[in-house]
Amino acid sequence: MFNAFSHLLIRDLRLALRNRHELANPLIFFVLVVSLFPLAVTPTPDALRAMAPGVIWVSALLAVLLSLDRLFKQDYEDGSLDQLMLSPNPLMILVLAKVLAHWLLTGLPLVIIAPLLGLFMSLPMEAVNVLIYSLLLGTPVLSLVGAIGVSLTVAVNRGGVLLSLIILPLYIPILIFGANAVDVAADGMPVRGQLLFLGAVLALALSLAPLATAVALRITASR
Amino acid sequence: MWNWIQRFSSPKYFYAMSAALIPWFAISALLIGVYGLYLGLFVAPTDYQQGESYRIIFVHVPAAWMSLFIYMVMAISAGIGLIWQIRLADMVAAASAPIGASFTFLALVTGMLWGKPMWGAYWVWDARLTSELILLFLYFGYMALQSAIEDQRSADKASGLLAIVGVVNIPIIHYSVEWWNTLHQGATVTKFDKPSMHIDMLIPLLLMAVAFKLFYAAVVLVRTRNEALYRDRNRRWVRELIERM
Amino acid sequence: MPVSTMFEVQSLECVRDDRLLFSGLNFSLAESEVLQIEGANGCGKTSLLRIICGLRLAEAGQVLWQGESIQSNREDYYSNMVYIGHLPCVKAELTVMENVRSLLDTRSLTVSDAVIEEALAKVGLATYEDVTGKALSSGQRRRILLAFVALSRAKLWILDEPLTALDVQGVALMESMIIEHRQAGGSVIFTTHHGMQLDCEMRSVRLGGQGNGALSDV
Numbered sequence: 224m225f226n227a228f229s230h231l232l233i234r235d236l237r238l239a240l241r242n243r244h245e246l247a248n249p250l251i252f253f254v255l256v257v258s259l260f261p262l263a264v265t266p267t268p269d270a271l272r273a274m275a276p277g278v279i280w281v282s283a284l285l286a287v288l289l290s291l292d293r294l295f296k297q298d299y300e301d302g303s304l305d306q307l308m309l310s311p312n313p314l315m316i317l318v319l320a321k322v323l324a325h326w327l328l329t330g331l332p333l334v335i336i337a338p339l340l341g342l343f344m345s346l347p348m349e350a351v352n353v354l355i356y357s358l359l360l361g362t363p364v365l366s367l368v369g370a371i372g373v374s375l376t377v378a379v380n381r382g383g384v385l386l387s388l389i390i391l392p393l394y395i396p397i398l399i400f401g402a403n404a405v406d407v408a409a410d411g412m413p414v415r416g417q418l419l420f421l422g423a424v425l426a427l428a429l430s431l432a433p434l435a436t437a438v439a440l441r442i443t444a445s446r
Numbered sequence: 447m448w449n450w451i452q453r454f455s456s457p458k459y460f461y462a463m464s465a466a467l468i469p470w471f472a473i474s475a476l477l478i479g480v481y482g483l484y485l486g487l488f489v490a491p492t493d494y495q496q497g498e499s500y501r502i503i504f505v506h507v508p509a510a511w512m513s514l515f516i517y518m519v520m521a522i523s524a525g526i527g528l529i530w531q532i533r534l535a536d537m538v539a540a541a542s543a544p545i546g547a548s549f550t551f552l553a554l555v556t557g558m559l560w561g562k563p564m565w566g567a568y569w570v571w572d573a574r575l576t577s578e579l580i581l582l583f584l585y586f587g588y589m590a591l592q593s594a595i596e597d598q599r600s601a602d603k604a605s606g607l608l609a610i611v612g613v614v615n616i617p618i619i620h621y622s623v624e625w626w627n628t629l630h631q632g633a634t635v636t637k638f639d640k641p642s643m644h645i646d647m648l649i650p651l652l653l654m655a656v657a658f659k660l661f662y663a664a665v666v667l668v669r670t671r672n673e674a675l676y677r678d679r680n681r682r683w684v685r686e687l688i689e690r691m
Numbered sequence: 692m693p694v695s696t697m698f699e700v701q702s703l704e705c706v707r708d709d710r711l712l713f714s715g716l717n718f719s720l721a722e723s724e725v726l727q728i729e730g731a732n733g734c735g736k737t738s739l740l741r742i743i744c745g746l747r748l749a750e751a752g753q754v755l756w757q758g759e760s761i762q763s764n765r766e767d768y769y770s771n772m773v774y775i776g777h778l779p780c781v782k783a784e785l786t787v788m789e790n791v792r793s794l795l796d797t798r799s800l801t802v803s804d805a806v807i808e809e810a811l812a813k814v815g816l817a818t819y820e821d822v823t824g825k826a827l828s829s830g831q832r833r834r835i836l837l838a839f840v841a842l843s844r845a846k847l848w849i850l851d852e853p854l855t856a857l858d859v860q861g862v863a864l865m866e867s868m869i870i871e872h873r874q875a876g877g878s879v880i881f882t883t884h885h886g887m888q889l890d891c892e893m894r895s896v897r898l899g900g901q902g903n904g905a906l907s908d909v
Contacts (some may be wrong), residue, residue: 224799226796227796227798227799228539230793230796231796231797232798234710234785234789234793234796237784237785237789238782238784238785241784242781242784243573262526272770297782300778300825301778301779301780301781301782302776302777302778302779302780303571303780303782304781304796305746305774305776306780307775308746309744309745309746309767309769309772309773309774309797310769310797310798310799311765311766311767311770311798311799312797312799331815348727371607373609375591375604375608376594378595380592381593385590385594386590388583388586388587388590388609389587389591392580392583392584392587392612392615392619393477393611393612393615393619394582395608395619395622395623396618396619396621396622398616399622399623399625399626400622403626403629412607424618424835429613435610436605436821437609438607439604439607441601441746442603442604443600443604443609444741444746444747445600445741445747445748446597446600446747446748531748597707597708598709599706677709678709679710680709680710
């Protein structure tokens with residue numbers, strides 16, 4: 224079982240690396256969207272600092288949302304999804320491998336580039352640290368919960384907007400606590416509660432989301 | 447036992463049996479609703495803080511309760527349909543969604559109408575209104591997914607799973623929004639958030655809640671009957687029904 | 692000593708788009724048996740195969756593997772069966788070798804490179820191990836699937852239109868693979884629009900005879 228997990232993870236990573244030109248898209252999108260905000264307002268450091276947590280977090284959310292398609296679309300279209308579902312290994316484990324690959328390719332780069340964006344938005348150093356932690360805890364949840372949505376909509380034509388409609392309400396708690404943690408850290412206040420909440424949500428998502436995704440995939444396949 | 451359940455949950459049987467129930471629910475909803483409104487609008491005492499404008503809570507609060515209640519019913523029915531393959535349960539879930547969304551919308555509108563005299567603005571990001579707004583999105587997501595998938599069975603199962611995922615998320619969302627709200631609003635807690643309400647205000651509130659539930663029962667029966675007719679339109683019992691008319 | 696029934700279908704009923712495709716379908720399969728599912732377009736052949744694989748739920752009835760329902764016996768069933776459908780399951784960015792290996796990996800089968808090369812040679816892809824999927828014709832992609840089936844160590848092969856995109860040699864290859872598999876004790880269920888000349892004993896089940904298209908009232 225662990226072999227199947229690691230091989231699927233490596234396969235997905237390998238597939239993404241061979242499509243190198245697409246790899247940077249979510250990252251570029253993230254930076255681009257965040258950069259739009261200073262252009263849209265008077266970019267005084269105070270104004271930017273005030274909107275920074277929300278702007279960076281929402282942009283991260285949207286970047287992950289836009290990249291969710293890659294999770295199952297290709298497999299669905301070429302028939303590999305059927306083969307995954309016919310594996311003697313539990314589907315949940317295979318789903319987890321794919322979601323991990325997705326996070327490594329989408330969420331992790333966002334975490335790495337976030338300090339740069341913190342700089343763009345005049346965030347103080349303590350807040351940038353917390354930004355990294357909050358994104359580190361939050362982006363895996365975005366991938367995990369997003370997987371549920373994608374598995375329900377992968378067979379729907381032009382299901383991108385439908386996916387957003389379904390998933391964004393579910394992202395709200397992570398957004399609230401993630402953005403707030405950064406906001407509060409910029410004022411020098413403790414963030415332990417917020418980060419613990421994010422950790423708890425991550426634990427919950429890790430245990431339930433792959434199961435829900437597996438059920439959703441079997442529903443999608445049964446047409 | 448299973449055969450008994452199968453028989454009683456067949457759409458054909460449901461269609462025949464539900465016809466008699468609807469008038470009872472509808473009339474009692476009307477009577478209790480009218481009485482409750484009368485008590486609420488005319489008999490309940492004027493509020494010490496808010497004067498007369500608070501009276502909208504007699505519609506707003508029960509509507510908010512219904513929006514959550516119907517979502518639960520929807521999720522449970524969809525779950526039953528998903529796990530035990532009972533088609534009637536899927537029909538009830540699909541029929542309930544627009545009703546629940548309407549109640550959510552009603553709660554939002556009455557909340558906004560209440561907000562104007564109370565806070566001076568039609569929309570403020572308080573905990574309840576924000577939660578209701580998110581709930582409305584959850585309803586829309588359910589209905590959008592239902593209509594996006596052509597195969598009826600898959601559509602029911604997919605949206606059913608979504609409803610269940612939504613139900614798990616509702617406490618999390620509610621708690622998050624509450625918490626977020628306390629950060630930004632401070633202590634503008636209204637008198638009605640606490641259960642210590644004057645009995646003359648509580649009774650009309652509960653009556654309206656009961657009336658709304660009966661109204662929901664009547665409407666969901668009507669809509670489920672429509673769902674049953676539409677989904678089974680190619681089956682013998684529907685064709686016979688049409689021929690008899 | 693009666694031949695053990697390894698695979699069985701009982702009272703299977705299939706509904707699609709609110710139309711009854713078939714009901715009361717029964718058949719069983721023992722080792723070394725080949726079964727063809729016949730029927731006109733749209734009569735439910737693919738749906739039947741997907742139900743047999745457990746990818747789709749039947750309206751009624753059950754599918755049994757070694758006497759147990761496939762829902763409760765999933766791991767054992769999937770370890771012993773392989774399915775190929777209409778889609779080629781080939782990734783354009785991976786080489787032929789990597790594609791075969793990836794398909795085998797989901798079944799937790801570790802096979803040496805030499806064995807895969809041998810299988811690829813048998814299906815006519817001898818010098819193509821390092822060619823990426825993008826550069827292959829659709830017939831060549833189907834041959835990757837044939838190599839996968841041959842290496843899958845599955846007792847039961849479920850093949851939906853296996854001759855799709857195959858040329859004359861490909862068809863002959865598929866036929867010989869089925870015959871070899873049967874001789875080795877394996878079984879095959881397949882559907883096909885093309886006539887397959889199989890030089891062995893074969894049964895067939897015809898769909899479109901059962902059921903009258905009208906759904907029951909329950």
